[in-house]
Amino acid sequence: xxxxxxxxxxxxxxxDGISAAGASPELMAHTPAADAELVEYGTPVFAxxxxxxxxxxxxxxxxxxxxxxxxxxxxxxxxxxMAAPTAAPAIRVxxxxxxxxxxxxxxxxxxxxxxxxxxxxxxxxDEELLLAESIPGGTTTALGVLRAxxxxxxxxxxxPDNPLSLKERVVAEGLAExxxxxxxxxxxxxxxxxxMGDPTLAVTAGLxxxxxxxxxxxxxxxxxxxxxxxxxxxHAGVEDEFAVATTSFVAEDETVAIEAAADALGVTxxxxxxxxxxxxxxxxxHYLAGVAKEGVGMGGALWLAARAGVEMRDVxxxxxxxxxxxxxxxxx
Amino acid sequence: xxxxxxxxxxxxxxxDGISAAGASPELMAHTPAADAELVEYGTPVFAxxxxxxxxxxxxxxxxxxxxxxxxxxxxxxxxxxMAAPTAAPAIRVxxxxxxxxxxxxxxxxxxxxxxxxxxxxxxxxDEELLLAESIPGGTTTALGVLRAxxxxxxxxxxxPDNPLSLKERVVAEGLAExxxxxxxxxxxxxxxxxxMGDPTLAVTAGLxxxxxxxxxxxxxxxxxxxxxxxxxxxHAGVEDEFAVATTSFVAEDETVAIEAAADALGVTxxxxxxxxxxxxxxxxxHYLAGVAKEGVGMGGALWLAARAGVEMRDVxxxxxxxxxxxxxxxxx
Numbered sequence: 102x103x104x105x106x107x108x109x110x111x112x113x114x115x116x117d118g119i120s121a122a123g124a125s126p127e128l129m130a131h132t133p134a135a136d137a138e139l140v141e142y143g144t145p146v147f148a149x150x151x152x153x154x155x156x157x158x159x160x161x162x163x164x165x166x167x168x169x170x171x172x173x174x175x176x177x178x179x180x181x182x183m184a185a186p187t188a189a190p191a192i193r194v195x196x197x198x199x200x201x202x203x204x205x206x207x208x209x210x211x212x213x214x215x216x217x218x219x220x221x222x223x224x225x226x227d228e229e230l231l232l233a234e235s236i237p238g239g240t241t242t243a244l245g246v247l248r249a250x251x252x253x254x255x256x257x258x259x260x261p262d263n264p265l266s267l268k269e270r271v272v273a274e275g276l277a278e279x280x281x282x283x284x285x286x287x288x289x290x291x292x293x294x295x296x297m298g299d300p301t302l303a304v305t306a307g308l309x310x311x312x313x314x315x316x317x318x319x320x321x322x323x324x325x326x327x328x329x330x331x332x333x334x335x336h337a338g339v340e341d342e343f344a345v346a347t348t349s350f351v352a353e354d355e356t357v358a359i360e361a362a363a364d365a366l367g368v369t370x371x372x373x374x375x376x377x378x379x380x381x382x383x384x385x386x387h388y389l390a391g392v393a394k395e396g397v398g399m400g401g402a403l404w405l406a407a408r409a410g411v412e413m414r415d416v417x418x419x420x421x422x423x424x425x426x427x428x429x430x431x432x433x
Numbered sequence: 434x435x436x437x438x439x440x441x442x443x444x445x446x447x448x449d450g451i452s453a454a455g456a457s458p459e460l461m462a463h464t465p466a467a468d469a470e471l472v473e474y475g476t477p478v479f480a481x482x483x484x485x486x487x488x489x490x491x492x493x494x495x496x497x498x499x500x501x502x503x504x505x506x507x508x509x510x511x512x513x514x515m516a517a518p519t520a521a522p523a524i525r526v527x528x529x530x531x532x533x534x535x536x537x538x539x540x541x542x543x544x545x546x547x548x549x550x551x552x553x554x555x556x557x558x559d560e561e562l563l564l565a566e567s568i569p570g571g572t573t574t575a576l577g578v579l580r581a582x583x584x585x586x587x588x589x590x591x592x593p594d595n596p597l598s599l600k601e602r603v604v605a606e607g608l609a610e611x612x613x614x615x616x617x618x619x620x621x622x623x624x625x626x627x628x629m630g631d632p633t634l635a636v637t638a639g640l641x642x643x644x645x646x647x648x649x650x651x652x653x654x655x656x657x658x659x660x661x662x663x664x665x666x667x668h669a670g671v672e673d674e675f676a677v678a679t680t681s682f683v684a685e686d687e688t689v690a691i692e693a694a695a696d697a698l699g700v701t702x703x704x705x706x707x708x709x710x711x712x713x714x715x716x717x718x719h720y721l722a723g724v725a726k727e728g729v730g731m732g733g734a735l736w737l738a739a740r741a742g743v744e745m746r747d748v749x750x751x752x753x754x755x756x757x758x759x760x761x762x763x764x765x
Contacts, residue, residue, distance in 0.1 A: 142556050142557075142558060143558075144556070146552060146553065146556045147549075147552070177522045178522075186525055187525075188524055188552070188553050188556060189524070190509045190510075190522035190523060190524055191522060191523060191524070191525065192520055192521070192522055192523070193518055193519075193523065193525075217479075220478060220479070220520070221478065221520050224474050224476070224478045224520060225474075226474060226475075
């Protein structure tokens with residue numbers, strides 16, 4: 102079992118109010134690198150910080166790392182073109198961040214990214230893969246691709262008050278700039294990523310297609326960004342069975358009907374509740390308030406833990422221990 | 434146990450007659466990428482070929498892969514600035530190939546490479562590491578660094594007739610161009626790498642220093658390039674114990690007195706004989722004739738096999754099976 106973290110960047114994240122994945126655009130560039138290092142080493146190495154929001158909400162990568170303290174799985178980054186270097190082992194698929202989706206062709210090399218990732222997915226030796234993501238701004242580009250493909254699903258947010266109307270406005274602007282109507286790129290998913298997406302969507306869909314082509318079992322570990330990647334794969338003609346594993350926070354998000362979306366896409370959905378308890382710890386209280394929700398494979402990692410018979414109590418203890426050691430018991 | 438393959442490039446390899454690690458300079462650029470893919474996946478992925486000399490001598494990476502079929506170990510690339518992309522998981526330490534050692538400062542960022550690699554070595558979670566190399570032209574830059582440091586040891590070659598006088602001439606030219614006498618950079622090993630070395634030497638020495646600083650057991654898996662990396666570390670003040678594991682082909686090379694060199698450097702030496710038998714297979718006959726000798730961790734991998742009680746017969750069978758499948762039973 103290997104978790105592949107598709108890490109990348111999009112200039113879309115610089116739009117004010119879009120993402121909670123970092124205190125400023127400059128710092129946000131390091132979030133995927135830091136996430137990867139947390140999962141691999143348990144501590145930042147090249148990255149200058151642990152991704153924790155100013156009021157103390159830790160990156161979901163810390164939950165994934167907490168699970169890895171209890172369930173053995175391999176880990177590698179698929180570098181879709183990161184904005185900052187990571188010390189975690191990475192397969193370099195892309196070379197540069199994606200542009201702002203409001204511009205024409207923010208991912209000009211979408212097709213090449215997909216093909217390269219497909220080759221990687223077809224050669225990875227693992228019989229079972231979890232694919233995850235870390236990209237600030239990724240739910241907005243996911244929405245962009247879903248709209249370009251004509252898929253009706255909504256997207257989640259790392260913010261408790263999902264700035265959905267801002268996202269819809271940004272996406273409408275992007276569609277106008279690219280000169281396309283919603284749904285105009287159904288059946289041409291890599292054009293949809295090129296015009297409205299980010300590099301991780303092309304890489305995730307490519308890894309998925311390649312791994313399925315050799316009979317691997319694949320689970321997309323994440324929320325609405327993974328639904329967008331799944332949509333790209335389905336529109337590219339991938340018909341094989343695969344699954345999506347996400348958190349209860351995404352499943353309970355009213356802006357997302359993830360079960361209906363999974364049904365429509367023909368994918369199996371696993372929802373895992375980490376059983377966070379109110380008032381127990383600053384690290385988890387934020388999640389209960391709707392911050393972060395998912396990312397860095399959190400939902401997939403929790404599913405692995407449940408499958409392996411690890412108690413959620415045990416995962417939470419590891420999370421608290423790591424948070425206290427990295428951030429401090431009282432938050433930042 | 435993890436094998437870290439330090440992979441990189443030096444323009445020095447373009448000098449006529451220096452290296453057997455690829456049919457042409459253009460193809461040689463892909464050799465480290467292909468080596469890494471062979472060890473990780475058993476087959477080239479991004480690389481356009483299996484590194485096999487025109488008359489059929491396979492890269493020592495295929496021996497390392499054969500061992501990995503029988504002995505479990507983790508694997509990752511430390512990318513010191515590769516000339517071609519690899520699909521193998523890599524920690525990116527450097528960004529670009531080194532220059533020709535005959536020019537001034539072929540590795541201007543030697544100190545930065547060392548420091549970055551030291552940080553990586555200090556954070557890798559493994560209690561035991563093998564460090565290996567893949568860089569065409571690497572024995573010539575190794576000789577350059579040994580001479581700049583005033584170390585008297587000779588170097589091996591991937592060619593049966595070691596072009597040692599050519600290497601000495603190239604090194605003399607490099608010293609003159611850098612305006613230094615032999616031995617002038619003793620005690621300033623990163624200046625020696627900057628002026629006369631290649632990026633992998635700085636990265637290998639940095640990984641070694643970092644891993645030793647946290648108490649890991651480290652074995653340099655290779656021949657005379659690893660002696661040069663060990664010299665860099667010793668001149669940088671690293672006093673901890675570590676080992677070098679190499680093949681019997683290097684130990685029997687008359688241009689190299691590897692036991693005396695190991696003694697002088699205060700490192701434990703492991704020599705492992707793969708027990709190749711004349712006439713048994715084209716893949717091994719070339720080694721018996723003095724081609725390749727070592728590289729891509731071959732000597733360290735053979736030592737792991739011996740330590741694990743795996744018969745050399747068994748390693749050879751895996752090597753022949755992989756060679757026949759990738760190249761053809763009669764060679765290329």
